[in-house]
Amino acid sequence: MRLRQGQFSFLPDLTDDDIRVQAQYAIDNGWAVSVEYTDDPHPRNSYWEMWGHPMFDNRDAAAAVYEVNECRKQHGSKYIRVLAFDATHGWESIRMSFIVNRPAEEPGFRVVRQEGEGRQIRYTIESYAVREPEGARYA
Amino acid sequence: MNAETQVVTPKTVDLAASFEESGVAEVLRELDEALVGLAPVKQRIRETAALLLVDRARRQLGLATETPTLHMSFTGNPGTGKTTVALRIADLLHRLGYVRKGHLVTVTRDDLVGQYIGHTAPKTKEVLKKAMGGVLFIDEAYYLYRPENERDYGQEAIEILLQVMENNRDDLVVVLAGYADRMDRFFASNPGFRSRIAHHIEFPDYSDGELGRISETMLAEQNYVFDEGGKRAMTEYIGKRRAQPHFANARSIRNALDRARLRQANRLFETSSGPLDATALSTITEADIRASRVFLGGLDVDRAQDERA
Numbered sequence: 001m002r003l004r005q006g007q008f009s010f011l012p013d014l015t016d017d018d019i020r021v022q023a024q025y026a027i028d029n030g031w032a033v034s035v036e037y038t039d040d041p042h043p044r045n046s047y048w049e050m051w052g053h054p055m056f057d058n059r060d061a062a063a064a065v066y067e068v069n070e071c072r073k074q075h076g077s078k079y080i081r082v083l084a085f086d087a088t089h090g091w092e093s094i095r096m097s098f099i100v101n102r103p104a105e106e107p108g109f110r111v112v113r114q115e116g117e118g119r120q121i122r123y124t125i126e127s128y129a130v131r132e133p134e135g136a137r138y139a
Numbered sequence: 140m141n142a143e144t145q146v147v148t149p150k151t152v153d154l155a156a157s158f159e160e161s162g163v164a165e166v167l168r169e170l171d172e173a174l175v176g177l178a179p180v181k182q183r184i185r186e187t188a189a190l191l192l193v194d195r196a197r198r199q200l201g202l203a204t205e206t207p208t209l210h211m212s213f214t215g216n217p218g219t220g221k222t223t224v225a226l227r228i229a230d231l232l233h234r235l236g237y238v239r240k241g242h243l244v245t246v247t248r249d250d251l252v253g254q255y256i257g258h259t260a261p262k263t264k265e266v267l268k269k270a271m272g273g274v275l276f277i278d279e280a281y282y283l284y285r286p287e288n289e290r291d292y293g294q295e296a297i298e299i300l301l302q303v304m305e306n307n308r309d310d311l312v313v314v315l316a317g318y319a320d321r322m323d324r325f326f327a328s329n330p331g332f333r334s335r336i337a338h339h340i341e342f343p344d345y346s347d348g349e350l351g352r353i354s355e356t357m358l359a360e361q362n363y364v365f366d367e368g369g370k371r372a373m374t375e376y377i378g379k380r381r382a383q384p385h386f387a388n389a390r391s392i393r394n395a396l397d398r399a400r401l402r403q404a405n406r407l408f409e410t411s412s413g414p415l416d417a418t419a420l421s422t423i424t425e426a427d428i429r430a431s432r433v434f435l436g437g438l439d440v441d442r443a444q445d446e447r448a
Contacts, residue, residue: 052261059240060272062310067268 001108003041006081006097016065019082019100023061026084031095032056033064034083037075039137041106041127051075054085068100077103077138103129103138152196161195162234163188170227174220175356176349183340184228191235208337209237209312210304212280212326214319215342218388221316222276224342228314229274238312240272248282251296259292263299271310280315281325301331345388350377354392358423363400368425380433399427 008014014022023033034054038045051071055063064082071080080101083094107128114122129137158164167188170181190207197204209232213221226243233241250266253259267275277283283300285291304313315322315332319341326333345353354373358364365373380391403423407415 055268058268058271059242060310062239062271062307063268066271066307066310 001106003079003099003102003106005041005043006099008098013102014098014100016069019068020061020065022096022098023064023082023084026096027059027061027064029084029086029095030088031084031086033058033061034085035064035067035071035080036083037071037078037080037101039078039103039134040130041079042125042130048079048081051080054083056087072101076101079103105138150200152199154192154196157196158192161192161236163192163231166227166231166234170224174223175352176345177220177224177342180220180224180340180342183338184224184231187338188231188235191232191237195235206237206308208308208335210336211312211314211338211340212322212336213314213316213340213342214322216318216344216388218390218392219342219344220389221342222278224340225274225276225314225316229312232274232312238273242270242273243276244270244273245276245278247278248293251277251283251300252292254292256292259295260299263296267299267303267307267311270313271307274312274314276314276316279317281317281321284325284329286328297329297332301335304335347374347377347381350389350392353389354396357393357396361400363396363421363423366422366424369423369428372425372428376428376431376433383433395428395431395433396423398431399423402427402430 002009004010008022026033032054035051036048037051038048052067055067058064068080068082078101079099081097081099084096086093086095109125109127112124112126114124116122167181167185170184174181194204194207211228213224215221222245225245229238229241229243232238244266246266251259251263253262283293283297285293300313303311313336315336317325351370351374354377355365355370376395377392380386380395385391400423406424406427407419411419
């Protein structure tokens with residue numbers, strides 16, 4: 001099951017050139033681009049591992065593409081996303097986020113049912129991937 | 140259909156038109172006007188610009204070309220305008236479309252080499268990323284390589300630099316600068332650098348006449364002028380200063396002028412009693428220049444006197 005999170009996730013995978021254009025858009029708006037990766041694709045997992053620092057004073061998106069490719073070399077079998085952080089007063093948050101790398105196999109999510117008091121049912125989802133210990137997922 | 144393909148690859152290109160339209164003509168003109176002397180440097184830049192224009196025209200005609208190697212090395216004595224020219228080059232390459240942003244990032248060894256193991260690579264990469272889309276200017280590049288210390292981290296920075304210079308040729312242009320003899324030694328011990336740098340540009344020292352003109356331009360930029368005596372004193376100053384140690388061409392002149400302005404201000408304070416007009420406030424006289432210790436024999440004389448005292 002293809003993970004749909006952030007921008008462009010219903011489009012085909014972005015090429016390096018697409019990534020460069022999008023990152024350049026962010027830079028031209030004054031947002032800092034950063035790269036993050038994870039092997040836990042749960043939608044509520046908002047804190048992915050940072051790949052280096054946010055690139056606050058880069059003027060060209062080639063650096064972002066360079067870092068994405070460096071990250072792919074080491075974490076090519078995990079999810080990698082590119083973020084654009086807006087530091088202006090009042091925003092101070094993420095303005096863009098899109099996935100640029102996925103595992104070859106995405107096993108998807110299952111529904112977990114928990115029976116509570118009075119036959120009440122609580123539902124949650126769990127990625128099949130996280131049944132494996134960290135580091136062994138998507139191997 | 141046919142018309143469409145013709146639009147994509149035109150049959151002819153007008154070099155003169157693309158010369159004007161790309162704004163290269165303007166950059167070269169500015170270069171000629173703003174920089175005194177440096178004839179061989181200007182010649183090399185003009186040649187490089189011609190090569191890039193032709194390369195771009197060939198690309199428009201669909202003739203396959205690889206991106207030419209644009210990395211350069213500037214060698215010359217201090218104060219011969221290496222940084223200034225690097226700025227112009229960045230502008231030039233930007234207008235020709237060989238770098239996307241055209242900014243100049245100036246670094247020295249300190250910005251590239253870390254202090255402990257594992258510190259150098261991230262530091263160098265950070266700088267390289269900052270320079271992407273523009274020009275990376277490495278001043279006194281030979282300090283990167285310290286053969287006397289085999290555990291020096293400079294070698295690591297050099298390796299990363301070489302790798303990025305090769306693989307990200309489209310993303311940034313690296314300019315190495317430094318004194319001629321030490322750069323030669325640097326290249327001799329790092330053959331990888333020499334082969335990856337296509338343009339070696341030598342900056343000659345300025346002649347006395349050129350330095351005179353530079354001093355006038357510098358003053359004019361700050362709305363000052365020499366009077367007759369001041370100009371004569373400056374010519375003499377240049378001749379004397381050149382013979383003394385630590386002579387740094389245009390930089391020495393700039394420093395001399397800064398000190399002359401200081402003396403002028405003091406003179407005005409001490410001697411003037413009435414109101415001053417603009418001419419008085421912006422004229423550098425003979426006395427302002429002649430008070431320099433260069434006329435007494437330079438720094439060494441001062442030191443000698445100190446020791447005696």
